[in-house]
Amino acid sequence: MHELSVCQALVEQVVRVAREHGAGSVARVTIGVGALSGTEPALLRQAYPIACAGTPAEGSTLEINERPIRVRCALCGAETDARANRLLCGACGDWHTQLLSGDELLLEQVELAKLAEAI
């Protein structure tokens, strides 16, 4: 399982953001994850506290925005929902589609517990 590697990379980024803003600790981290990113939100939640241990992100909350799988059909132009293993157009059923969302693995926001401790 690579979710621990992903969380370790996430925490490195979060700690860098905290350092850049002179913050002592991190309160909340928000990420966006799509089913086609190849990472499992439940496993990310388990791995997150382990990756945070001993860093300024220790004790922070992980928020996961699960992004829906959406495709646009190259034939009929419809934008529809799809399943991870059936990226077919929901309108005409053709497979020539382009993924609009669902493969994200993004650090969206870091909430720093900055001022209270700095003052």
Added chain:
Amino acid sequence: MCDSCGCNITPGNRHLVAEGEPGHQAIDVLQHLLSANDHAAAHNREHFDRHGVLAYNLMSSPGAGKTALLEATLQALAGEFRIAVIEGDLETENDAERIRRHGVPAIQISTGSACHLDAHMVHHALHDLDLDAIDLLFIENVGNLVCPASFDLGQHRNLTLLSVPEGDDKPAKYPVMFRAADAVVFTKTDLLPVFDDFSIERATRYLRELASAAPVLNASVRSAQGLAAWLDWLRDDMRALRARIAGGEAVRPAVQPDGAALHAAESAA
């Protein structure tokens, strides 16, 4: 629903309230979670392009025949291209030794417990290879149909192998891996008469249902059936990649994790 305990905060509206907490500061980042890996991968790709090396990443489940296909390929292409191989496994030098028997340089990466190669491991291995003495680099990823698909290594192409005994519904079961493939090779096709429930047509249909137009090839190392077509595909693909790179294009696998796209935008800025 009330305004005191937080029960009215949902994933959809949380961003509207998060910034309001006293003493807290919300920073919008929008960066791929694996941006450090993507950065190292871009660096590897620059190395490859500068030295005129084409890099193919081979992925499959363990035992699908990656090393066997490589051995047959090395034998057939000896004298035509200068080839090197990076081997990824949790333990042992076995695969690198198999490759070296063909007089081809092979670097073994032992990942320990890691289930995939990442761009840093590949970068480290590149230090042991003379890229000026190579035209073609195969990276044999750790046998695993899940994790390797999430890590860009700097390769130009992803090849995914599916062996007949595994069953023809693997693309439906492991969509992330098969969606990442620039070409899919069905291996051990000499076993089709024995595993008569494997249908190449069905496996291809599952692949198309992932909105993938990747070419499919059949190859049996044991019977040599399909090997010539695989080698012709590889030669044509290398020629096409070289033309695109010569035209100044940054060539990457067709399906990129969104982070790679973000990184490309970042380096262009």
